[in-house]
Amino acid sequence: MKTAIDVLQALILILGAPLVGGIVARMKARLQRRRGASIWRLYAEIFKLLRKEDLVPPESSVVFRMAPVLLFGATAAAAAFIPVVQPSALLGARGDFFLLVYLLAFGRFFLSLGALDGGSAFGGMGASREALISSLAEAPFLLGLVAVAILASCPDIAGIVAWTLRQSIFNISAAHILAFTSLGMVALAETGRMPVDNPTTHLELTMVHEGMVLEYSGPSLALIEWASAIKLHVMLALLIALFCPWGMARGAGSGWGMAVALLLYCGKATVLLILLSVLESAVAKLRMYLVPDFLGVASAVSALAVIFTMWVKR
Amino acid sequence: MPIGPLGVVFASLLSVLGVFVPLILTAGSGKRVRKLAVAAILAASIAGCLVAVSGLLWQPAPLLDLSWATPFPFSLAVDRLSAFFLLLVCAVAVPVTMFAVPYFDLHYSERRRHWTWAFFSLFLLSMIVVVTASTGFAFLAGWELMTLVSAGLILIEGDAPERRHSVFIYLLMMHAGAAAVATCFFLFLPYSHSLDFQALRAAGTAMPGGIRTAVFVAAFVGFGAKAGIIPLHLWLPRAHPIAPSPVSALMSGIMLKTAVYGFVRIAFDFLQGGPLWFGYVVLLAGAVSGLLGVLYAIGEHDLKRLLAYSSVENIGIIYLGLGTSLIFLSHDAPVLAALALVAALLHTFNHALFKSLLFLGAGAIASATHTVDLEELGGLQRRMPVTGTAFLIGCCSLIGLPLFNGFIGEWLTFRSFLAGSMLANTKAQIVLPLMVGVLALIGGLAAACFVKVFGVAFLGRPRSTLAESAVEVPLPMRGGMTLLAAACLLIGIFPGLLLRPLVSLAQVLIPGSGVPEETLSITRVIPWTAAIVLGTSAVVALLRRRERIARTWACGLPGLSSRMQYTSTAFSKPIRFVFARVYRPDRKVERLPADQPYFPASVSYSSVRTTSYERSLYRPFVDFIVSLAHRLRRLQTGNIQVYLLYIFLALVSLLAFLRFQR
Numbered sequence: 001m002k003t004a005i006d007v008l009q010a011l012i013l014i015l016g017a018p019l020v021g022g023i024v025a026r027m028k029a030r031l032q033r034r035r036g037a038s039i040w041r042l043y044a045e046i047f048k049l050l051r052k053e054d055l056v057p058p059e060s061s062v063v064f065r066m067a068p069v070l071l072f073g074a075t076a077a078a079a080a081f082i083p084v085v086q087p088s089a090l091l092g093a094r095g096d097f098f099l100l101v102y103l104l105a106f107g108r109f110f111l112s113l114g115a116l117d118g119g120s121a122f123g124g125m126g127a128s129r130e131a132l133i134s135s136l137a138e139a140p141f142l143l144g145l146v147a148v149a150i151l152a153s154c155p156d157i158a159g160i161v162a163w164t165l166r167q168s169i170f171n172i173s174a175a176h177i178l179a180f181t182s183l184g185m186v187a188l189a190e191t192g193r194m195p196v197d198n199p200t201t202h203l204e205l206t207m208v209h210e211g212m213v214l215e216y217s218g219p220s221l222a223l224i225e226w227a228s229a230i231k232l233h234v235m236l237a238l239l240i241a242l243f244c245p246w247g248m249a250r251g252a253g254s255g256w257g258m259a260v261a262l263l264l265y266c267g268k269a270t271v272l273l274i275l276l277s278v279l280e281s282a283v284a285k286l287r288m289y290l291v292p293d294f295l296g297v298a299s300a301v302s303a304l305a306v307i308f309t310m311w312v313k314r
Numbered sequence: 315m316p317i318g319p320l321g322v323v324f325a326s327l328l329s330v331l332g333v334f335v336p337l338i339l340t341a342g343s344g345k346r347v348r349k350l351a352v353a354a355i356l357a358a359s360i361a362g363c364l365v366a367v368s369g370l371l372w373q374p375a376p377l378l379d380l381s382w383a384t385p386f387p388f389s390l391a392v393d394r395l396s397a398f399f400l401l402l403v404c405a406v407a408v409p410v411t412m413f414a415v416p417y418f419d420l421h422y423s424e425r426r427r428h429w430t431w432a433f434f435s436l437f438l439l440s441m442i443v444v445v446t447a448s449t450g451f452a453f454l455a456g457w458e459l460m461t462l463v464s465a466g467l468i469l470i471e472g473d474a475p476e477r478r479h480s481v482f483i484y485l486l487m488m489h490a491g492a493a494a495v496a497t498c499f500f501l502f503l504p505y506s507h508s509l510d511f512q513a514l515r516a517a518g519t520a521m522p523g524g525i526r527t528a529v530f531v532a533a534f535v536g537f538g539a540k541a542g543i544i545p546l547h548l549w550l551p552r553a554h555p556i557a558p559s560p561v562s563a564l565m566s567g568i569m570l571k572t573a574v575y576g577f578v579r580i581a582f583d584f585l586q587g588g589p590l591w592f593g594y595v596v597l598l599a600g601a602v603s604g605l606l607g608v609l610y611a612i613g614e615h616d617l618k619r620l621l622a623y624s625s626v627e628n629i630g631i632i633y634l635g636l637g638t639s640l641i642f643l644s645h646d647a648p649v650l651a652a653l654a655l656v657a658a659l660l661h662t663f664n665h666a667l668f669k670s671l672l673f674l675g676a677g678a679i680a681s682a683t684h685t686v687d688l689e690e691l692g693g694l695q696r697r698m699p700v701t702g703t704a705f706l707i708g709c710c711s712l713i714g715l716p717l718f719n720g721f722i723g724e725w726l727t728f729r730s731f732l733a734g735s736m737l738a739n740t741k742a743q744i745v746l747p748l749m750v751g752v753l754a755l756i757g758g759l760a761a762a763c764f765v766k767v768f769g770v771a772f773l774g775r776p777r778s779t780l781a782e783s784a785v786e787v788p789l790p791m792r793g794g795m796t797l798l799a800a801a802c803l804l805i806g807i808f809p810g811l812l813l814r815p816l817v818s819l820a821q822v823l824i825p826g827s828g829v830p831e832e833t834l835s836i837t838r839v840i841p842w843t844a845a846i847v848l849g850t851s852a853v854v855a856l857l858r859r860r861e862r863i864a865r866t867w868a869c870g871l872p873g874l875s876s877r878m879q880y881t882s883t884a885f886s887k888p889i890r891f892v893f894a895r896v897y898r899p900d901r902k903v904e905r906l907p908a909d910q911p912y913f914p915a916s917v918s919y920s921s922v923r924t925t926s927y928e929r930s931l932y933r934p935f936v937d938f939i940v941s942l943a944h945r946l947r948r949l950q951t952g953n954i955q956v957y958l959l960y961i962f963l964a965l966v967s968l969l970a971f972l973r974f975q976r
Contacts, residue, residue, distance in 0.1 A: 050857055053859075053860035053861060053862055054858055054860065054861035054862070055861070055862055055863075055864040056861050056862070056863055056864065057863075057864070057865065057866045058863050058864075058865060059693060059696070059774065059775045060773075060774075061693075061695035061696045061699075061702070061772075061773060062695070062699070063695060063706070063772075063773055064773075065858070065861075066855075069851045069854055069855045069858070070847075070851050072850065072851065072854050073846075073847045073848065073849075073850040073851030073854065074716075074847050076846070076847075076850045077843055077846040077847045077850065080846055091839060091842055091843055091846065093835045093836075093838060093839035094729075094831065094832065094835040095725065095728070095729045095732070095832060095835060095836070096839065098725050098728045098729070099716055099725070099839065099843060101754075102714065102715060102716050102721060102725075102757075103716055103843070103847070105713075105715065105757075105758075105761060106710075106715045106716055106717075106847075108761075109710070109713065109715060109761055109765060112765045112769065113706075113765060113768060113769050113773060115769075116765070116769030116770070116773045116774055116879075116880070117695075117769070117773035117774060118774070118866065119693075119773075119774040119775045119866065119874060119876075119879060120866045120868075120874055120878065120879070121874075121878045121879060121880065123774075123880075124769075124774075124879055124880020124884065124885060125880060127765060127769065127880070127885070128880055128884065128885045128886075128887070128888055129888060131761070131762035131765055131766070131885070131888070131889065132762070132888040132889050132892065134758060134761070134762070135755070135758030135759045135761060135762040135889065136755070136758065136892075137758070138754040138755065138757060138758035138761075139751040139752070139754040139755040139758065140751070141754070142728070142750050142751065142754040143747075143748070143750055143751040143754070146731075146732055146735075146747050146750050147747075149732060150732075150735040150747060153736075155729070155732055215866060218858070218861075219857045219858045219859075220858060222857075223854055223857070288888070289888075289891065289892070292892045299751065302751070303748060303751060306744070306747045306748055306750075306751075307744055307748070309735070309747075310740065310743060310744055
């Protein structure tokens with residue numbers, strides 16, 4: 001039963017991911033006084049792309065073909081680490097958040113290689129910029145997670161969630177707020193949202209993620225789009241699970257409890273998505289060389305979070 | 315003393331490597347002799363693996379006492395720590411030897427090949443002696459032989475002035491290091507009365523604190539020079555790139571690890587840890603080496619020099635683990651100390667595998683294209699698929715991606731940092747978790763660096779005709795790389811294979827430590843993760859059914875050329891820009907003619923990255939030595955009477971010394 005729900009959680013994260021992307025796009029459109037596309041648009045697009053053929057540049061190798069596949073595999077596996085409706089996860093183990101972060105890095109590594117294999121200037125441009133951003137984002141990502149893990153005295157995500165569930169909602173410490181801030185900033189950078197990267201741009205001066213996927217088409221592009229949607233959803237679910245898990249079914253909950261937990265999860269996710277779309281509409285994209293400052297602030301905040309755990313813990 | 319069958323195997327492998335192979339190579343000539351020699355080296359390495367495995371799993375110690383033949387006590391023994399490093403040496407030696415057969419045939423003349431193989435064999439012997447020595451003298455003899463033979467191997471490709479200069483720096487730093495290592499052993503003497511390792515172990519904990527500190531510092535400096543921790547790494551990016559690739563693989567894969575062995579032997583086995591600051595010193599050295607090493611690696615576009623800097627980075631990661639372990643030891647947390655030590659040793663082994671794989675890959679590239687300059691490469695994956703795939707696996711392992719072996723060591727290091735938060739000491743409780751950020755930054759930058767390496771060298775379009783006409787290397791070369799790549803994947807997915815013996819090794823070194831829980835959980839979760847990642851990938855790979863080759867849109871131009879691709883330098887520019895303070899390049903722009911700055915006939919630009927130490931640390935030191943030498947030269951008048959006076963004065967002072975000493 002527990003394992004079945006764990007599998008279901010991973011499937012929710014994977015299959016629900018395009019919806020999350022669709023909701024953000026729709027809300028951004030509404031904020032910009034456009035009507036916007038349907039929130040189901042991304043499903044339709046993935047379905048459409050999957051039926052098409054792949055266009056492959058003549059100079060590319062097997063890496064170009066395997067990159068989207070491995071990216072998807074690693075990102076889907078990352079989804080198996082996140083608790084959604086109950087404080088446990090399919091692949092949960094002690095110290096699993098290091099594995100989570102490195103699985104995301106795994107996908108990114110292969111996507112960057114695929115971009116370079118295209119043999120055009122844009123792929124290299126995107127990969128080079130992504131290399132800068134992701135190399136600086138890893139430290140605050142892990143430090144933020146470490147801060148929360150130290151607070152909970154528990155080295156796995158599910159254990160942290162279970163610990164947080166036992167706390168009162170008003171018992172939030174400064175370290176929590178700092179960790180949330182830094183992880184939120186990292187989430188923006190990791191998923192390529194404003195102000196770090198503009199997901200809707202195709203201007204060579206600014207594009208990062210879009211530059212990397214420019215040569216991809218057909219099912220490969222579908223897998224990449226889906227994988228980045230999953231990544232957004234995973235980051236979202238991670239933030240919810242670590243900082244606002246209240247409402248999750250505790251222990252072997254009834255079906256009723258699960259339904260409530262799922263509903264609450266959707267509500268919390270919607271609130272975060274509204275925040276994200278307001279942010280994306282309100283701020284301008286940072287200049288390339290200001291992104292290190294942005295991530296530097298995230299690193300400093302997460303380091304402070306780790307230091308503050310000293311005083312908060314007892 | 316009965317030495318048992320393993321002792322016989324061990325003795326015969328030593329004599330094969332040290333006597334038989336060099337003798338037949340220098341005496342005989344022809345292809346058949348060389349084949350016999352190579353077969354002997356391979357057999358000896360495999361026999362070494364067997365001795366090591368049996369030493370690691372059970373507890374025999376084939377002690378080989380050769381004191382009857384040497385002026386000092388000289389004996390070799392394989393205890394658990396030695397067995398682990400013996401396994402590392404021999405396991406890497408097998409594929410490297412396989413690779414070296416066609417490599418040396420391709421690159422050297424008949425006569426030179428013989429010498430190369432003779433040195434190669436002696437080099438392996440010296441490293442085996444170093445890791446199995448059980449007296450200080452045996453250790454120092456192996457240590458010195460290792461330095462000299464490797465210098466010989468570097469000079470095999472010629473002795474142009476720059477090469478000689480690099481070898482000079484290498485020998486100089488190695489001997490400074492060896493002096494420190496010798497000091498470290500001799501400091502034990504007043505308390506141990508012999509250089510036998512048993513006696514040293516007994517004396518280690520009984521010595522007064524001051525001597526222990528001196529031993530630790532000497533070991534840290536001496537072995538640090540060999541391991542290449544910053545700022546003692548100066549020789550590393552000079553010596554590695556100019557050595558033949560299989561030799562670079564041995565040097566970077568194994569020789570650096572003998573320094574780790576020596577340090578672990580002294581700091582853990584003999585001294586059993588020490589005051590808290592020992593740990594912090596090692597931790598700091600690790601952090602600095604890791605960060606600067608990877609930053610310098612990103613800036614390079616000479617593949618072998620880049621790999622050399624990356625070795626500095628990985629030694630940094632190993633030292634991070636060792637430092638953490640020392641900190642835990644001084645806090646009386648043996649289980650956690652064992653965890654950090656296991657992390658460091660595992661990363662040592664992994665680094666030996668993937669770094670020798672990458673150096674062999676660089677050798678394969680050099681054989682196929684005659685260059686290791688990344689700016690000249692590109693598109694090699696299509697032309698050399700086996701080399702490319704093996705190299706990719708090496709890159710993934712180095713970065714520490716899950717499913718590859720590098721991840722396991724880094725994961726354990728992360729876990730031991732996190733475990734630091736459980737200590738009761740406030741300083742370590744903050745410092746250790748913060749090191750997670752440092753290691754993550756190192757990992758992130760390494761990922762950026764190796765995306766560049768693999769992407770620029772193997773993917774996209776070829777950037778030169780050399781790369782365009784590259785063909786796959788011969789079978790033994792591919793076989794050597796494939797073996798190493800397979801080992802990387804095997805340990806990456808089933809880490810328990812190596813973790814279990816390592817945990818029992820750590821229990822020997824750190825008394826009172828149990829089995830750290832962390833080593834078990836990784837063994838459980840990694841195979842499942844691998845199954846999900848690979849299973850999902852296999853399923854979605856079926857979604858791609860049809861594909862069509864289509865030319866990339868070139869923004870309206872006639873077509874894309876290789877010059878439109880990102881180069882290695884362009885790729886790393888953002889990171890070099892952000893970390894500009896670390897690089898501090900010397901840039902020179904010259905416009906000719908000088909009186910017409912706006913209409914120049916030619917503009918030349920050069921940018922030299924001299925690492926800041928060379929200018930601010932080594933230059934004044936070297937200048938001081940040289941000026942001292944100038945001053946001392948005044949003693950050398952060339953007048954025979956003056957020299958006789960010196961001898962007379964020395965005699966008188968010695969006699970006076972003896973008289974007043976009583």
